[in-house]
Amino acid sequence: PHFIVHLPRSNMDVCFNIDSKPGHILNLVSDSGSGVVVNSQLIGSKRVHKGKLNTYFGTISVYYQPDGVSVTVSTSSIAMTDGRNNHSFTWGATAEITQHGLRISIVKNSHVAITVNNHIQVMVLLHRVWKKHPVNVDFLGVYIPNNNQYSPLVHGLIGQFARDPEVSLYDIHEGLDPLKKEATMEVNGNKLLVTRGWQKDYRQDKRRGSNVYCWFIHNSGKGFIDGHYTDYIVPDLNSFLQMP
């Protein structure tokens, strides 16, 4: 999956890819203070293409620990469980579901917005591909607003950027590909070689998406994210991140 992180203080978008294995669960947000965790399970394409097995978000889970409620969004359904009750919805209908402080808004065959206590929101976008496509599979996109109100304990691949890091960029120069400039980025005490590129935001136009120009961090976000991406692999969909 591709990650785009908007850094408001620097007014800059930073992006990176993480290619882990299908089945792995990546932690996106882990906020033990508010009791919210957002995890994503990867799925692989149908087969290896150009020597590579692409991975995508196949399932996104939002767990709200205080109420014991978990919302699991997959490409086929949206399931909600509170330990005792299980309810599931398909992508085939627009629906609004509320349980105490949790609200789920499904827009038919498009997206679902999960709001926890009015201050944390996660939006999951459904991408459907041609069913008989030899390689591609249906996948999900996840959009987490910058203004979510987490506790100071928030972490995770996305959650850690709730604390906007100080970033400086210099030595912008032509790269090997004349269309892609390169630069040096200083962040978290690391000096990184970054490449100018773009990723897609599909919220407005689900088919073509809109380009988001960003500075690309190589090696699965190494140096930009705290630790190594494998530190964010968690055992199950409701797991909080255990940071050393």
Next chain:
Amino acid sequence: ATLTSEEQEDFEAIRGDDITVKSYRVESRITSRFAHTTVRSSVVNSGSKAQSIGFNVQIPKQAFITNFTMTVNDIKFVGSVKEKTVARNLYAQARAKGMAAGIVRANSQDMETFKTEVHVPPNSLIEFELHYQEMMHRKLGFYEHSLYLQPGRLVPHFQVDVYIFEPNGISSVQIPNTLGAQFEELVRVTQTNDKAHVVFKPTLQQQRKCENCSDSAIDGTFIVRYDVKRDSNSGELQVSDGHFVHFFAPSNFSPLPKNIVFVIDVSGSMWGVKMKQTVEAMQAILDDLTINDRFSIIDFNHNVRCWSEELVHGSSFYIEDAKNYVQSIKPSGGTNINEALMRAVQMLVKASNRGQIETRSVSMIILVSDGDPTVGEIKLSTIQKNVKRAMREDFSLFSLGIGFDVDYDFLERIAMENRGMAQRIYANHDAAEQLRSFYRQVSSPLLRKIIIEFPEDSVSDITQNHFDKYFSGSELVVAGKVLPSESNTLTSFTTASAASLDITLETEADTAELDAELAKQQHSFPGFARQMWAYITINQLISERSLAPTAAKKRKITQRIMSLAVEHQFVTPLTALLVEGDDGERLLADSPRDPKHGCCSVPANGLTPSKVVYQPPPWVLMTTTAPPSQVETGPREEQIVPHHINIVDND
């Protein structure tokens, strides 16, 4: 009734000095759960003498006859639905001129019989054609279409066709083997995504009871069971012919916890098989309870006893104890329904006041009774009032009437008035299975307080759209008229409460798409939405009528039912089918009544049992199988006056 050469040979082979049925064809066209069935029979009097020829069809009780035509030696009798009084007057006029004959419709368990007999000269050909329509109700995850087949004789051309068209797709079609092992391999099912065709066409030889028998082995109910595909929980909205139908049958919700008080009649009349089957059913029902459910059992005769004074959890300990208790019941004594129901309501009220009932749980009383009250309060209207007064909005009452000694209409009224439903249990059938099946229908409530709404000015004449509960495996249906609009879509909004959450669902439908699709279908029923709307509306009005508090209100409802029934050509309790020949001969088909029960009660609708009057024209004689004592000879004016309802026109 054109026969193939093979069938013609069969016809010649069986043609004797008798009546011969040349062909018997049943065709059902089911479109979006609404079925139009046609039964056609072509009969020949092959004998040398004039003889009586009968045409008997058993139709489901919930069906409305829409037409009947008969052709006797090329003279055609055509049917039309009229207000009952109008039809009777016309019929009386014909009778006065000796130009009338009769048709009998009689009740049996879940079917009613439409029966005609014609006395015809030798070498006559008679063709009968009966049409009826009904809505398929989803129960335990299936729609079931039943056709009772009883040709009575071997038939050279015998054929049943059931065509199903479901716009959203058919998930499964099953034909249970109900006619006997010899027919098991003879049913053919062709299915595509949205269409299915079921054919049953046994040859003359295959119809024989044994190789050389001349009796037909076809005698029973042919059942087609199917379900539809549902790609979302929000329901299916269909628009056709200016009408809409919204089907709502979600799944994938956790069942709501239940608080159930079982109220079981153990009066003397329950002694024997009824009690044995009730106990057997209760053992299975109790096993179905979960630890999240709360329950108790009240058994009553002239006294009322509680197995537990309070609701208890459905733990294995309590379930075992309750089963032992039920097992030990020995029926005797009278029937005190009022006190038993009051005790059940009090038990739920007490639990509710103590906070033992979960907010989102479903509280219900399940009453099983086989007879009218004989002890304590015996006036049905007072019991009805008492129960209604005591019940809370969150409680509902489900009634099961075993056998025919019970006033089923009363049980149905108190159930309907208290957000429940009723079912008759046939004591001579597998009563235990019927009880269990009813319980299975209500044992998984998934949603509460369901409201299906539409944007203002988009629809009118909407049928019931507020529902107290939705049970797993069933379906809620709302229909109405679509108002003219510039938009080509109709939207519905459904709100409901599930265990722990509230939901709002949105469904959209194109207003022209389905009609375009129906036009392409050869065997669909294009007017289904219009007829289904009328069918639901009339049934609702009939229920409302039985609960109407004032005569004026009742009269208004009566008028509305009659006008709708005439417009949509349904034979209802308030309309009749007048069948007229070219030269003014007339036949009358009135709706049948529920069989009499007990000693003192009367049908809830206040109508007297249907009786047939006939005065044979010179060449055709319509007879009835009713005993001579029941056949009236003079104008029928007398009415049995019920003491518990308001009497207005046509009561």
